[in-house]
Amino acid sequence: SAEIRAAVLADVLPWVQRFAGRIVVIKHGGSTLGPAPGGDARPPEPAAPGAGIPAAPACGDDGVLRDVAMLRALGVRPVVVHGGGKAITAWLDRLGLPARFVDGLRVTDAATLAVVEMVLAGQVNKALVTGLNQAAGRPIAVGLAGCDAGLLVARPKRPGGRDLGYVGEIVRVNTAFLLQLLEAGFVPVIAPVAVGEGGTRYNVNADDAAAAVAGALRAEKLVFLTDVPGVMADVDGDGEPEVVSRLDADTARAFMARGEIRGGMVPKVEAGLRALAAGAGSVHIVDGRRPHALLVELFTSEGVGTMVVAGERGRVA
Amino acid sequence: SAEIRAAVLADVLPWVQRFAGRIVVIKHGGSTLGPAPGGDARPPEPAAPGAGIPAAPACGDDGVLRDVAMLRALGVRPVVVHGGGKAITAWLDRLGLPARFVDGLRVTDAATLAVVEMVLAGQVNKALVTGLNQAAGRPIAVGLAGCDAGLLVARPKRPGGRDLGYVGEIVRVNTAFLLQLLEAGFVPVIAPVAVGEGGTRYNVNADDAAAAVAGALRAEKLVFLTDVPGVMADVDGDGEPEVVSRLDADTARAFMARGEIRGGMVPKVEAGLRALAAGAGSVHIVDGRRPHALLVELFTSEGVGTMVVAGERGRVA
Amino acid sequence: SAEIRAAVLADVLPWVQRFAGRIVVIKHGGSTLGPAPGGDARPPEPAAPGAGIPAAPACGDDGVLRDVAMLRALGVRPVVVHGGGKAITAWLDRLGLPARFVDGLRVTDAATLAVVEMVLAGQVNKALVTGLNQAAGRPIAVGLAGCDAGLLVARPKRPGGRDLGYVGEIVRVNTAFLLQLLEAGFVPVIAPVAVGEGGTRYNVNADDAAAAVAGALRAEKLVFLTDVPGVMADVDGDGEPEVVSRLDADTARAFMARGEIRGGMVPKVEAGLRALAAGAGSVHIVDGRRPHALLVELFTSEGVGTMVVAGERGRVA
Amino acid sequence: SAEIRAAVLADVLPWVQRFAGRIVVIKHGGSTLGPAPGGDARPPEPAAPGAGIPAAPACGDDGVLRDVAMLRALGVRPVVVHGGGKAITAWLDRLGLPARFVDGLRVTDAATLAVVEMVLAGQVNKALVTGLNQAAGRPIAVGLAGCDAGLLVARPKRPGGRDLGYVGEIVRVNTAFLLQLLEAGFVPVIAPVAVGEGGTRYNVNADDAAAAVAGALRAEKLVFLTDVPGVMADVDGDGEPEVVSRLDADTARAFMARGEIRGGMVPKVEAGLRALAAGAGSVHIVDGRRPHALLVELFTSEGVGTMVVAGERGRVA
Amino acid sequence: SAEIRAAVLADVLPWVQRFAGRIVVIKHGGSTLGPAPGGDARPPEPAAPGAGIPAAPACGDDGVLRDVAMLRALGVRPVVVHGGGKAITAWLDRLGLPARFVDGLRVTDAATLAVVEMVLAGQVNKALVTGLNQAAGRPIAVGLAGCDAGLLVARPKRPGGRDLGYVGEIVRVNTAFLLQLLEAGFVPVIAPVAVGEGGTRYNVNADDAAAAVAGALRAEKLVFLTDVPGVMADVDGDGEPEVVSRLDADTARAFMARGEIRGGMVPKVEAGLRALAAGAGSVHIVDGRRPHALLVELFTSEGVGTMVVAGERGRVA
Amino acid sequence: SAEIRAAVLADVLPWVQRFAGRIVVIKHGGSTLGPAPGGDARPPEPAAPGAGIPAAPACGDDGVLRDVAMLRALGVRPVVVHGGGKAITAWLDRLGLPARFVDGLRVTDAATLAVVEMVLAGQVNKALVTGLNQAAGRPIAVGLAGCDAGLLVARPKRPGGRDLGYVGEIVRVNTAFLLQLLEAGFVPVIAPVAVGEGGTRYNVNADDAAAAVAGALRAEKLVFLTDVPGVMADVDGDGEPEVVSRLDADTARAFMARGEIRGGMVPKVEAGLRALAAGAGSVHIVDGRRPHALLVELFTSEGVGTMVVAGERGRVA
Known part of the structure; x- marks a missing residue:
């Protein structure tokens, strides 16, 4: 009933005050996304040329994004860092490119990097941004990749000296820009593609990226x-x-x-x-x-x- | 359970967003206050000299104040205007002064005004401020009477031409000062004693004061x-x-x-x-x-x- | 003559420059106040029920307040902390409550505290605020007690281990709020009633309160x-x-x-x-x-x- | 020689002053981009699985971006809106999806929209951002799609009543966010994918998007x-x-x-x-x-x- | 006595409040200046080569400047516009140049303009600035001529169609710059030499200049x-x-x-x-x-x- | 051609970025100034009374000032400190005052100081300010002498113990005021006349003044x-x-x-x-x-x- 709901609301007062204004970094897997917008209405037919094209995802009913919107409404300052491994693998499959992993890290050659960047920064990121805006009922999300405002700077990652191609580890985070966005009330949504020397892009593990962002922001x-x-x-x-x-x-x-x-x-x-x-x-x-x-x-x-x-x-x- | 509570919380998102930053003026009767601080521990004995002294009220367990604190935590900007008729009448009784009303307005001679001001601005206001601070867990309330920063300016109220003594009606509200406090995150708590020409104080009906404040602030x-x-x-x-x-x-x-x-x-x-x-x-x-x-x-x-x-x-x- | 006055004005230039922007804390006894507003026009008759009610004081002709207004006009940033012993004693007399002192500190039981708070925060404070506004010709004063914005935090004072009841000593002053008011051009007028753990109010010696405020502000x-x-x-x-x-x-x-x-x-x-x-x-x-x-x-x-x-x-x- | 160069520099003074602080919107075709980063070093072999994957483009040597960086350095406030038709068509080819146009507008079904969004917002946009940052020698570019901060709001475009699928026309531009970025010294780089009701994404003609942005900003x-x-x-x-x-x-x-x-x-x-x-x-x-x-x-x-x-x-x- | 002085000070309260923050433009003749700095200690001997050089004036004991300093200290925002006719005439005499007037306006050929500008902007202005700083005990004055920040823009003045040479009338005042200085607490001291088309300087009557400044500032x-x-x-x-x-x-x-x-x-x-x-x-x-x-x-x-x-x-x- | 000019412009990008926002102090000799404004049109005839009056200089075609304007347009923050030895000597000649130097420093008695101040602060300074404004096409220059806002504070300079009269060395620079002007986009143009104890003015070597300013500003x-x-x-x-x-x-x-x-x-x-x-x-x-x-x-x-x-x-x- 309304009164029970109000009572519940009243009970969370101490926590709301506890976290007001605090930064919380959320690593979102990127895999809870629903079907494409209008996907139901216009599915590519099986035999049609688009068959097997991974649909552009929608996020309107993603419970996590609704919770993120609520965090923001309650005065918390959330930052989302997302992955997207499943979508990447689906696209690589569709393109006939093998997905290869070493110690949980995706070996990334130039072709794979092109797909990774497109899927993470172009598809998953924008789906999450759109979904978060829908959940909030107003545009609060700004999607970013590592190149934007020099957000994530990386160098090649060579675990045990092995060459994984364009896999990077983050060496610097532009916290000033993130804080500016947070101050203006936005929720940054970050795709873990970083930039290194000479403008080379790097695929960064999303957990690592979230940890780098959280540490740099002292979340x-x-x-x-x-x-x-x-x-x-x-x-x-x-x-x-x-x-x-x-x-x-x-x-x-x-x-x-x-x-x-x-x-x-x-x-x-x-x-x-x-x-x-x-x-x-x-x-x-x-x-x-x-x-x-x-x-x-x-x-x-x-x-x-x-x-x-x-x-x-x-x-x- | 925690999950039901979280679900309730999630459900209020639209309303939280709807009222974020909005001003809500709350007329508080001033009569829901509990016993004096330490009142249980040290009650004046019946036969003691202090017998019949209306106790200084406490507000720690006033549900309304907890709700006001929650409104603030949820981003609403509340303003409290309070009455205190019962406490005034109790003090007048104790002092042997008759309480007289015309059309619901307390006829206010100089002696009554002295009591009204003391009780409203000195007792009820401070009890509410303290109670709201306790409910919020940090000092968010600032108590004010009409003289403070020229908050409430009044002239004598003469309903049907009758002289009610120091009863006033509000002709101006210093919204600039209130907005400054709201901007700084405070909750103004206002006792309805106003000031007129020459510094004369006036007793103002609390409903009227709340309406004047809400109108002036376009709440x-x-x-x-x-x-x-x-x-x-x-x-x-x-x-x-x-x-x-x-x-x-x-x-x-x-x-x-x-x-x-x-x-x-x-x-x-x-x-x-x-x-x-x-x-x-x-x-x-x-x-x-x-x-x-x-x-x-x-x-x-x-x-x-x-x-x-x-x-x-x-x-x- | 006008020229002599102008010459006097010219002579104070060095001092005006010396104190521009500086904080000066003034302990005002609270006992120089005049009669009630309109008190002359409507005195309670001797035999009337209000006989013996200490009149609400007015301050329009208080020379100290005019000087405080002048300090403000000359660029000084005054803070007033006031007492009110005489008014408190008069009210206690009227109520048949004994005034008892130990080493100059008023022993304060619950009933006395109720009267002290009302008289200081509700009567004397508001009279000084109104008087200062009158003296200045515009609303420059904001009256505060210790609960407002958590201004004065106290603990019980136990001189020589003796229990004086609700007598406190100040342990913290919210200078941020005072500085905000000073920055906005206001003159804070402070009643020495502080708040301790659990929202308990304490009667604080006005000299001690003024000293605590002056020290905290590095006046x-x-x-x-x-x-x-x-x-x-x-x-x-x-x-x-x-x-x-x-x-x-x-x-x-x-x-x-x-x-x-x-x-x-x-x-x-x-x-x-x-x-x-x-x-x-x-x-x-x-x-x-x-x-x-x-x-x-x-x-x-x-x-x-x-x-x-x-x-x-x-x-x- | 150095002196001729200095003389040239001196001559442009009037124009530099003329355009200082002015907004200039630049429609960049997105087709002048160079080869992939490290693309020379690690080309996917013809017979390898990645054959035919359109390489992730680099922009380090894009003369237009160097000019944009120079505009920024000279005090102009540039905004870049880009297309990417060639890259989209290359990806659609690779995926076996037909590219179909009506009156110069790409008919966009769900599968095509997924590719369009990925390529524009994930590949071309990030390549331009990285290239502009490289050209400037410091991170001045922020890449955006229409969903970010609600930048571009669209409705379906139905020229002559024909249904082109997810092709949109812009009905609102969030200039406040763009101005905030410009004020902070950034160069917004915008991919023409807009968002409509219910979070549906729309493919927008890049010329139309640039015109909408320039008009809304009164460039x-x-x-x-x-x-x-x-x-x-x-x-x-x-x-x-x-x-x-x-x-x-x-x-x-x-x-x-x-x-x-x-x-x-x-x-x-x-x-x-x-x-x-x-x-x-x-x-x-x-x-x-x-x-x-x-x-x-x-x-x-x-x-x-x-x-x-x-x-x-x-x-x- | 001190108390009379304090009483005088107290009496000016209404006026101090009345003029706090208001702009008052003062036309200073420039002719009340005293002897050169160190002029007593090192007077040029009668027969020496410097004989007849009008001494650089000092202002330390100029009562007007002390009053201006006091105005500033009392919160008024003074602006000084000065003349310097006597000093100009003395220099012209020394140089053997005739001083010629038409309707109270100095006919100003190129040689006269050179002297006027030097004497007003270089001698009188700097003497007043130094004197005002001395009177105030700290540097509050900033000396300006019409060229500075485009302060005074003029066109040739042709009363009754007569050509007076480089005599101008003011057509625009850069109030923005003056308000910036006033906001920062400075007292602008203005020499009435204005600038017209092509950078031509004009001699402007000091009364006219003061009136133009006062009007533009709505003093x-x-x-x-x-x-x-x-x-x-x-x-x-x-x-x-x-x-x-x-x-x-x-x-x-x-x-x-x-x-x-x-x-x-x-x-x-x-x-x-x-x-x-x-x-x-x-x-x-x-x-x-x-x-x-x-x-x-x-x-x-x-x-x-x-x-x-x-x-x-x-x-x- | 236009394209070569654009190419030159593009090439200076690294330097423009390198010096954006940096302070560059320029010592301008003051001797590159052209003839008086309108000087050609109205030259004083040889036999006329103004013969030998050094003309008020103009600066419209001073290449250095155009470069300074360009520096400003390119985002550099220039400060100009100027001399004026030739103009001073010409005036002293005209007045029959000998110019005497010790170790390159002008021996400065009271009469010489009067001329130095007038020429530097009244003539050369204003000519440079006007010229810079002309070169920039808008008023960007503010002329200052050491007295303005207490800019340059000096003490007597006694090289080898010799008394040079009113020759000073700078002991303090009011950088706050300069930074305020720079922040507001102005170019300070400074005449090297400083102020010492008691308001005594001092002639300061322009190189020394420029060095003091550059050092104090950490240019x-x-x-x-x-x-x-x-x-x-x-x-x-x-x-x-x-x-x-x-x-x-x-x-x-x-x-x-x-x-x-x-x-x-x-x-x-x-x-x-x-x-x-x-x-x-x-x-x-x-x-x-x-x-x-x-x-x-x-x-x-x-x-x-x-x-x-x-x-x-x-x-x-």
Whole structure:
């Protein structure tokens, strides 16, 4: 009823005040997007020439974007960094280009880079911007790639000395421009394509980009929206991994060393630790499929997923 | 649960955006205040010299103030105008001064004025300011009387030519100062004591003061918090008055002419019509005892009490 | 004649330039106020029910307020902190509540606090604000109590461990809000009622409040307007105390230790020393009954009363 | 020699002063872009999977961008609106999608729209932004599509009632955001993809988009960079068309009516006339292949191509 | 005594408030200047080569400048326009150049213009600036001639068609620059040398220049400091002219028509009427030799000299 | 041709960006000025009384001023400090006053000071201001002497203890005022007459004044425009001195010690070294007669004259 809703609203007052004006960086996977605008009305027929063209995505009903709009309305200053791996792979498939990964990083030759940049900066980014504007009911989003205002500066990434082509790691973030946009009330939506020496573009892992942005902005929170419930580890020793609700940096490193944290979670946690080291307040690994995960995390006493913080001595639950 | 709360939060997005930055003037009766601070711990004993001294009120648990704090946190710019009739009458009783009313206006001689000013500007105002600061968890309220920065300028009010003593009607509001405070993020809390020529102070009816402030500020809404459910009238002709949920100015005037609206509601509705004429967006007569009446009114689709608007032709329900 | 007046005006140029833009905190006793507005026209008759009600004071002819208005016009930024002991005692008498003091501090139970707050914040403060506006010919004064914008934060004062009830000492001053008002050209007029934990209000000694405000603002001068000519001490050893025109902190402490300074002057000097230690430029103890004492002190070469400074070695005259 | 260069520099003083702070909108065809970054070093082999992938373009050596950077350095405030027809057609070819045109407008079904958006906003836009930043030696460009900050709002375009699919015409430009960027010293680079009701994206003709932006901004100049020398017409009646150096609106309309101006030049001139009607100062149709066409046009007495102005009566040369 | 001085100070409060922030343009004759700096210590010996060189003037003891400094300190915004006829004539004498006047205007050939500009802008202006800074005890004055920031734009003045050489009349004043200086707290000191087409400098009558500046700035007052008590006319018909204390424009014109006002006073009054017509509040013709004439005029109820106002009907005393 | 000119313009982009917003102080000799305005039209006849009056100079065709205007248009922030020795000497001659120099400094008695101030601040300064405004086509120049806003504060200069009369050396520069003017887009043009204690004016060597200003402003460059090609020294030991294109401070000092640099160049180099020590970026000694020497120096790769820098170890060419 209206009164229960009002009561709920009244209850979140302390959290609203707590986060008013704070910067929260949200890593959005880019894979929760719906079908193309008007896609239902005008689907390319199977046998038609456009068959297999990955549709331009729409975002009108993306719950995450509605939550981001609500964060903004409640005075939080959100920054979205997005990926788009699935869309990239679909396009590469359609074009007959193989997708190849080394340690979770996409090996990126010139042709792949061309596709990556187009899909991330031209398709996913614009779909998210449009969707966020729709969710907010007014134009609050500004989409950016690393070249815009020199936002993300990168150098080639050579993990273990291996050449991955146009894969980069971020060495500088133009926070002045981001702060200008935030000050003017906008929500920056950032595609992780960076620029290096001589104007060369680089494909950057989205988790890494989000961590670099959060660290450079000294964000209050960095939230990774994923498709798992959080960091899993067998803390109670019953042989079954549980979601670890809170981790400090040392414990996280220990868990990675012992293999308790492994697989795709390792680079994510490492990115989070870099953000913490650079000055972010806390890092959250959260299941983006859970309804209103962002709002629950920020505006209720019940945290979700795993929170990683810099300073504590091994408090784990 | 946390998720239901988050879902509720997400649902209010359109309203939050609708009222962001808008001015809402709230008439607070001043009679919902709790006992004195430490009043429980140190009550003056019945036989003690302080017996019968009306206690300094506290406001920490005043639901209305918590709602006002929430309005502020949600980006609304509230202004509170308060009364204090019950506290004034209690003090006058204690001092052996009779309370006399003409058409709902307190006849105010010099001694009464001294008490009125002290109680309104010194006791009720400061209790509300303190309570609002407590509710917000940080100091957002600034208490003012009409003399402060020349806020409320009045002349003697002579209804039907009768002399009511130091009873005034407002002729000018210093909106510049109020806007400065609002811009700086404060919530003005205003005691309805105004100043006239030569520095003479005047007791002003709180509804009239709230209407003058709302009109001068061209407020989005003026909300009268009362202890009735709204404007009552027998609209459906079954001999039983119902709450009228929506009234336009012409209909309101017709109802008053026909006696459908009568008694203490008449000056309240008339004050509201003056506010509308001066530029306020809408006027709401709401039961302040209902939990979260302010939040329900602003942030749900279910209005409460009676809404009066300027422009429509007689739409009533 | 006009020319002599102009010549006098021309002569004060150096002082006007010296104090332009500087903050001067003035402790106003609150006891120089005149009769109620319209009090002459409508006096409550002796036998009437209002007999013995202390009249609401007016300030139109208060010379101190005219001097404060002139300070403002000359570019000084004055802040007024006021007491109101006499009015409080008169009200307590009227209400049959005993006034009890320990070491010059009023023991304050809940009933007394209610009266203190009403009289200081509701009566004396508003009378001074109105009077200052009248003296200036335009609304330059804004009256505040400690709750407004969290201006004065206090904790219980327990001198020698004794419980005085709701008597507080100031632990924090919201200078940001005061500076905002000063920047906008207003003269803050402050009633010494502070707020502590949980919203509890505290009665604070006005000298202490003025010293706390002057220290926090690093005021150029703190002027105590009193009803004595200054600090008296038998400096020349003729057995007769003279006004000491200038004192440094060490000498002041020595005089207090030797009993040269005693009685009500001791807490005043101690308050002044705290202000100096916190960063005020100088402290002046001045006879507020002397015509234009403030203007003489600031704008002529002839100081009045006693000036206390932090840094010198025992220069006394 | 250095001195000749300095003399040249000195000579342009009047023009530099003339255009300081003025907005100049430049329609860039998007087809002058060079090869991909590192494209020489790592060309996809003919037989390799990436064969036929249109390379991501680079812009480092694009003379137009260097001129735009120089305009900015000279105090002009340029805005770039770009097309990208060739790149779009290349991608559609690669994907086996037919490119179909009606009256010079690309019929745009959902699959085509997906490609158009990606190529314009993700590839050409980012290449131009990177190239402009390279040319300037510092990050001055910010790439935008119509969704960003609600920049370009469109509705479906139905020329002669024909349904062209997702082809739009611009109905509103968010000039506030553009002016904010210009004020901050940035050069907006705009891809002509607009957003309509419900978040539907629309493909907009780049000339139309440039004209809408120039009109909304009341730009000093709108410069169409083309691959012809200007508007051609047989003015002297020798049977051979010449470049018309100056046209007013009426004459332009007459030439179009008489068929003197025809083919692809007609919609370009019509777009220019709309910009003039909306408040642009003048429109220039210029050969972008000519070295430094922009600089010659603005900073020498020798205009290039055709200048169209609103107000004159038929002055033609 | 100090108290009388303080009382005087207190009495001027209404006037100080009345003129706070208002612009007052003062025409200073430039002839009240004292001897050269160090002139006493190092006078050029009679027989020495420098004999007859008009000494560079000093201004340290110029009462008018001290009054101007006081005006500034009291919050008035003064602008000084000065003449320098005596110094010019002395230099022309020394150089053997004849001083020739037509209707009170100095016929100005190229050689005379060179001397006029040097003496006004180089000697008198700098002496006044230095003197005002000395009087104020800090650098508040900025000296300007008409060329600076395009302050005074003139065309040749041809009264009755006669050619006076480089004598100009002002056609435009750069008020923006003056307001910028006033806003920053400076006192502009203006030499009446203006600039016309092609950079030609013109000698402008100082009264005319002051009137042009006062009119363009819509000054509160324009004060002509002269060496007569004011406008003289035989108002009471006793055959003896008296000082007319107040004149409206129509009466002034009538007096000039009847010859009651004549001689050098005519162009001065005409200049004043132009200033009134352009928007100045009032014009004052005052004896600059009278001590503190400026302060008496502005800050006492006793006006001095003659006040000319635009709007009244013939009130004369 | 237009295209060559555009190409030249395009080539200077790196330099334009390099110096955008930087302060460049230019010492202008004051001796390149042309004849008086209208001087041709109305020359004083030889036998006429004005014979021998040095004409008021004009500057419309001064190439240096056009270059300064171009610097400003290109975003540089120039400050001009000028001399005027030739004009002073001409006036002294005309007045029969001897010009006497000690170590290149003009011995300045009271009569000479009067002439110096008039000529520098009244004639040369105003001619340069007018000329710069003409060159720019709009009023960008503001002429100042040391008294204006307390710009240049000096004390007597006593080289080797000798008394030179009113010759001063600068001890303080009011950079705040200069920066305010620069921020507002103006070009300050400064006459080297400073003010000392008690308002005494001092004649300051123009090179010294320029160095003091450049040092105080931490200018990017200080350019001395002279009438020699630069610093001459026989670097290659062939017995013929060459222009030294680049010198560091140590080398400069060594050259002066060895007598390689001598005569009038010594005080100039010493002034330059003081500017470098105070924070100027580099010092340039350039032939002002060379066309566009300023533009060549700043905007081409070919430096002119001699550049002196602080930090290098003896790199000389």
